[in-house]
Amino acid sequence: DTAVSQTPKYLVTQMGNDKSIKCEQNLGHDTMYWYKQDSKKFLKIMFSYNNKELIINETVPNRFSPKSPDKAHLNLHINSLELGDSAVYFCASSQGSALGTQYFGPGTRLTVL
């Protein structure tokens, strides 16, 4: 069984478009995250979210917004895509606080043309 899954695996789109990436976890975890990994492999936290609190990395543009329809899902919406948004986006989840073992999804490679 896939613990943390993401769709789509690849996403190619034009500048200015709006797109979403979906994430689901079946581990029963209550905290989920979005990370961005750029071409130099730097892994940066964008958001962490549980049913009580959304923590936003202050460097993330407000074109990015997480949406959680329920505890098992945390989707990432991106408006007005820019060239610099091209990266691999990883969803992750952990049990309890944000300081537990994080289980990553397979990643979504976003390419903005």
Add this chain to the structure above:
Amino acid sequence: GENVEQHPSTLSVQEGDSAVIKCTYSDSASNYFPWYKQELGKRPQLIIDIRSNVGEKKDQRIAVTLNKTAKHFSLHITETQPEDSAVYFCAAPIYGQNFVFGPGTRLSVLP
């Protein structure tokens, strides 16, 4: 601000040799330190972690040591094998909230 540094950025070793990667952090309140391994094209996966109440933890060929006074922790891989080739990331929590990941170390094990 919170910073996590990792050295070296690249490391090449001969198969069978040991590899050591060092990570330093700045938040003295940090108390949990994981190491993740990311193979090419794959997701990061936890390989070992340590909490601040111990100084060393070992799991077969992998060990992590922690020096809280100096605010650094290290990953040790002994008897390296080609399948150990990957990018390794350390991480430390910031202000008890989210993790900051180190910039990564690309380890190449040469047969």
